[in-house]
Amino acid sequence: MKKLKIRIVDGSAVMRKIVERALGQAGLDLGEVLEAGNGAQVLVEVQKGSSDIIFSDINMPVMDGLGFLKSLPGFETAKGVPVIMITTEGSQARVVEALTAGAKAYLRKPLTPEQVNERVTPLLVGVS
Amino acid sequence: MTAMTNSAAAKRVPLDPAWKSVLDCASIEDFEMMASARLTAYVPAAVQPGAEPVSQTQSGVTAIVGLAGALCGMITIRCPSATSIKLASKMAGDEAAKDPNIVGDAMGELCNMVAGNFKAKVTSLADHCMLSVPTVISGDNYVMQVAEPGESLTVALSFDDSPIWISLITQS
Numbered sequence: 001m002k003k004l005k006i007r008i009v010d011g012s013a014v015m016r017k018i019v020e021r022a023l024g025q026a027g028l029d030l031g032e033v034l035e036a037g038n039g040a041q042v043l044v045e046v047q048k049g050s051s052d053i054i055f056s057d058i059n060m061p062v063m064d065g066l067g068f069l070k071s072l073p074g075f076e077t078a079k080g081v082p083v084i085m086i087t088t089e090g091s092q093a094r095v096v097e098a099l100t101a102g103a104k105a106y107l108r109k110p111l112t113p114e115q116v117n118e119r120v121t122p123l124l125v126g127v128s
Numbered sequence: 129m130t131a132m133t134n135s136a137a138a139k140r141v142p143l144d145p146a147w148k149s150v151l152d153c154a155s156i157e158d159f160e161m162m163a164s165a166r167l168t169a170y171v172p173a174a175v176q177p178g179a180e181p182v183s184q185t186q187s188g189v190t191a192i193v194g195l196a197g198a199l200c201g202m203i204t205i206r207c208p209s210a211t212s213i214k215l216a217s218k219m220a221g222d223e224a225a226k227d228p229n230i231v232g233d234a235m236g237e238l239c240n241m242v243a244g245n246f247k248a249k250v251t252s253l254a255d256h257c258m259l260s261v262p263t264v265i266s267g268d269n270y271v272m273q274v275a276e277p278g279e280s281l282t283v284a285l286s287f288d289d290s291p292i293w294i295s296l297i298t299q300s
Contacts, residue, residue, distance in 0.1 A: 011261060014220045014234045018162065059240075059261055088244025093255055108248075109241055110161040 003031025004124070009042045009056040009068065010035075010086070019055060019086060019111060026116035028124070037061075039068025043075070050077040053124065055107075058087040058094065069101040082123045086111065141198040141252045143279040143298045151203075152283045154245035155294045159287070162241055163218040163234075170286035187268045188212065189231070191239035194260030198253055201278065201298035203243040205235060209266065211290040228266070236262030242294060276300050 006023070008016045016035045024030055034051065036042035040063040042056070058065035065085055072078045082104040087094070095106050105119040159165040189212040191205045207215075216234035217225035224230045240262050247253040265272070278300035285292045 012233050012237045012240075014216070014224075014230060015237050017220055017224075018237075059259060061261055088240050088259065109244065110158065112161075 003029050004053065005032045005034070005051045006030060007034045007036065007042060007045070007051045007054040007056075009037075009039065009054065009060070009065070011037055011057060011060040013037075015057070015109075022111035022113070023055075023116060023120075026111075026113035026120070028116065028120070039063030039065060039071070042068060043071055046072070046075050046078050048077075051081060053120070054078075054081055054083045055086050056083060058085055058098065066097060066101055069098065069103055072102065084120055084123075139198055139256065140200070141256070143199070143281065143296070144250075145281065147246075147250060147296065148281045148283060150249050151242075151246055151281065151294055151296055152285070154249060155205075155242050155283060155285060155292075158238065158241040158245050159215075159285075159292075162238055163215050165215060165218055165287050167285040167287050167292065170284040170291045172284070172291070187270075189235050189264060189266045190270075190272060191232075191235040192263045192265070193236075193239045193243040194263075195243065195247070196258045196260070198256035199247075199298060201296065202274070203239060203246065204272075204295045204297065205239045205242065205292065206295070207235075207287075207292040208290055211287060211292060212266075214288060214290075232264040232266060236264045239264075246296070274299065 008019050010016045020033055034045060036045055038060040056065045056068060069083060083102065084105045084107060085098040085103045086107045086109060088109050098106055104123055107115050107119060156167050159167050188206065188208040192202050194202050212231050212235050213225050216231040219234045220230050243259050247257050274297055276299045278298040280295055280297040282293055282295040
């Protein structure tokens with residue numbers, strides 16, 4: 001089984017660690033975990049190489065998650081890479097906005113293994 | 129903060145005193161899930177006759193998340209510095225919690241989570257209220273002033289026998 005190469009984008013270093021821990025607790029086989037603090041930072045990293053899946057917060061400084069999501073189709077290395085939005089913003093309007101912009105799923109903080117298994121695991125069937 | 133639609137921004141919701149129990153519930157849930165910290169009701173020690181009045185200045189750490197839209201104001205979490213370090217340690221590990229930036233980060237995220245959970249539990253706010261990114265203040269003898277203060281409500285909780293105050297402060 002291939003270990004997953006993932007990107008976690010969140011303005012909080014503590015939250016990035018908590019997300020990584022939650023994904024592991026949910027049973028995802030994590031390999032390389034790349035971190036970025038905002039949308040602009042991760043776009044620079046995306047140019048350098050691909051990943052299996054991207055988890056991104058919405059509310060971030062410099063470039064928020066929706067801005068990042070809308071910029072992503074311009075990158076060859078991001079083609080076919082599912083983006084999962086993770087945020088405290090659980091409103092229906094934000095969910096629709098994120099899904100319309102290309103997100104494959106939407107998780108609400110704090111992450112639970114149940115949420116991850118229900119919404120993320122199905123997206124990884126072809127990966128690992 | 130993302131711009132609100134005109135219709136959402138125009139419909140202001142007044143502070144409801146019943147939200148105190150919602151704020152209490154949201155705080156207990158998020159501290160448990162994020163920091164494995166079980167909060168209980170805070171019972172202050174009895175004030176002795178002749179004791180100095182409680183100071184209006186604050187010490188320790190205050191995390192703030194702004195609210196805009198149907199409800200304008202902020203949610204704050206305030207606690208002593210030692211408590212903030214304990215919470216950060218539970219969230220990020222003992223080594224990381226030696227870094228004041230990590231402590232501030234952890235407190236900001238706790239406040240962000242409580243604000244998000246609180247508004248998700250109040251139907252009239254869920255889709256009509258936006259959150260700012262967190263701001264964290266730490267130090268001794270500071271006073272937090274709010275422009276155009278309106279109403280407020282505060283829940284006092286305790287973690288490891290140390291107080292944590294969570295407040296909703298609205299702007300008029």
